[in-house]
Amino acid sequence: MKMLKSTLAVVAAAAALGVSSFAQAGATLDAIQKKGFIQCGVSDGLPGFSVPDKDGTIKGIDADFCRAVAAAVFGDAKKVKFSQLNAKERFTALQSGEIDILSRNTTWTSSRDASMGLVFPGFVTYYDGVGFLANSKLGVKSAKELDGATICIQAGTTTELNVSDYFRANGLKYTPITFDTSDESAKSLESGRCDVLTSDKSQLYAQRSKLASPKDYIVLPETISKEPLGPVVRRGDEEWTTIVRWVGYALLNTEEAGVTSKNVEAEAKSTKNPDVARLLGADGDYGPQLKLPKDWVVKIVAQVGNYGEIFEKNLGKSTALEIDRGQNALWNAGGIQYAPPVR
């Protein structure tokens, strides 16, 4: 057994080495330009993040991020192909070169960043975290008041650990009921088997919209864990990593500067604001420094929108999810989304 294990370890290490040695600076961008599209890994169906509509077009904030990268590289947001991946195969697909970028609600953690031949460029598409969905009849306003509550949890997720940590730290008691699927746990909340349902906050909103009367349930304000979700690329190609990172920052910077898909063309021609001029390529060579066209930001915003627009379109009040900006608001609007300047 021991020998088998060590053999496996050697094989895995060889595989990892082999994979990382393929990635060379600049290779990804060259390959992408040669094949003419970006292969983007998304989830196999997560409301608001990446889910196919009736015609198979992938909708969601994760999918739109890939479109933004395509707009920056090719000037055409349509030059992206999606691979729908499940949680198990997502990293292999990236390591093996099947996809160029993984944008699949993946939590940025130190072990993932350091040990798998992958790297998180540093842009966070969505600050998520574990939260609680409660029946408003309980009259609970905060998670601190949940002493003695019965809590529905999805089995085998890190949520389980987070909840137990949180309750222990606050000296509260609770009774967990675990379920296999989110549909089951939503049904039990509805039937009153549990007082509170817990999951990643982004998913709580989706859960709530499944209930017969969503208005009777509230998402409590506490977020008890950090789950920054962001894109991932292969380790070892700095150029491509930088491009992905700055496409993300461009989305934030344009929102901050008030540049939207409606006014971006006009702003690019006639802006007086030097920050906006630099951002939109009217001044300086900031695009070519990244090996992107000069008007890369214009293309992104014109075709996909700025961060605020993407958020609203996929997760915001106009959708069934009705998610608040919360932590995902810009730094100057009460959130923690902050981007370094284009300069």
Add this chain to the structure above:
Amino acid sequence: MTSHIFKPDMPPPSKVFGPVAWMRQNLFSNWLNTLLTLFAIYLIWLVVPPLLSWAIFDANWVGTTRADCTKAGACWVFIEQRFGQFMYGYYPQELRWRVDLTVWLAIIGAAPLFIKAVPRKAVYGLCFLVLYPIIAYVLLHGGFGLQEVATSQWGGLMLTLVIATVGIAGALPLGVILALGRRSDLPAIRVLCVTFIEFWRGVPLITVLFMSSVMLPLFLPEGMNFDKLLRALIGVIMFQSAYVAEVVRGGMQAIPKGQYEAAAAMGLGYWRRMGLVILPQALKMVIPGLVNTVIALFKDTSLVIIIGLFDLLNSVKQAAADPTWLGMATEGYVFAALVFWIFCFGMSRYSMHLERKLDTGHKR
């Protein structure tokens, strides 16, 4: 001569014949049976009316969006709206006629094989088996002037059928050969076949699929990617052929030794002995076992979710994750169950018909 007029027949005594008698005999014969009958009626009353009202009377049948589902029952609008996705996956809308045509060709092409009067069935069948897969491949995948449709866009019932038919069409011949090999007198061939069968039977299908999608790419040079569907198909064929081989071997073992000896005594060589005498009898005997394997495979296709392919069940799952249709999972699953049931039940009825037709009296 006096004519004798018969009296009209008396009706049979109602305590012996008729529905009342049947009920007395079967449902209320003693106090225990009466109790069980009443309990069963209570259970039916408990389950069936709410089910009917959910599925039919209170259900929402017309509309285009979730908001049209105002009544308390099932929202079949969801199924209506996503029917195309459940059938074809994300096959481009304007090219879906190609899928339809493939199915029609299969039905029309195979029809003569089921009509008694058609002559030269063997020749026709062979031609069909050789030509049809090529035509089907070109129609579904593209080529020869037809626009190419990547297999990642295939899905729904179409993908289920592709995996099941290709799986079984590949596994049957391979399985028969493996069964022959396992009973062969040549040690090398026998060991090879036994190893193959025991290996593939020893691993779960889910592991095979998982290996093919997660481990295989790591060992291939970067940029070299097999088509996902092809990987799945090869895995399924290997896996199923091991099962088919064992089923067929069971049939061959049931053939009396005299049949082998008689065939040999007639001067037939190995292949003709097997092909003309043993296999026709053995295969006929194992029809239930083979159909069992086919049905199991048909249902196992849903495991391809592991490698990110979207068969009928997974298309349903995915459609239910759409924010505009959240909470419609139950309707979707009921629909998927119904489709699966129709296919599996059809297969089992056909196998019963086949057994009767081929029955030449070996029954004991």
